[in-house]
Amino acid sequence: MRLMMKFTIPVEKGNEAERDGTLVKAIAGLIEEVKAEASYFALEDGKRMGIIIFEETDQARMPKLNEPLFAALNASIEIQPVLTADDLQRAL
Template sequence: MRVMLKATLDTEKANEAIGSGKLSELISRTMDHLKPEAAYFAPLGGKRTVIMVFDMQDSSELPPTGEPFFRELNAEIEVSPVMNAEDLQKGLSQLS
């Protein structure tokens, strides 16, 4: 299932991680692990935010996906199922 991970980073922890080089390492490890189809990095709501869209095969993948952000960056995590335009059209066609 295609899901979107949104990690809103704690500013103080992110500042420390940037200074030590750990933020770059965490992002690289996460990208290698998830192999996202898309990844975005932006200041949302005044906080550094990571958004990745990836395929989650099983809900048991959730702990190793979110825990590094929780533990290392005191981040707020949201994971939501998402669709692309093709998925939406397929779903809408089933409503008739």
């Protein structure tokens, strides 16, 4: 199933993580772990925000994917299934 993980990082924790190298390590580790199809980064409500699109068949892996972001970045995380236009076309 294709999933979209959206995360936001509090400003102070993000600044600290950027200074000590934790920010890039945590995000690069996530992208590598899930073999991301796409990744996007922006600001949301003044906080660092990322969206990672990936395929996952084992829901039991979610804690392994979430915990590094929680622990290292104090991130808020949302995960939801998403469809491509082709997926939607087939469904309709």
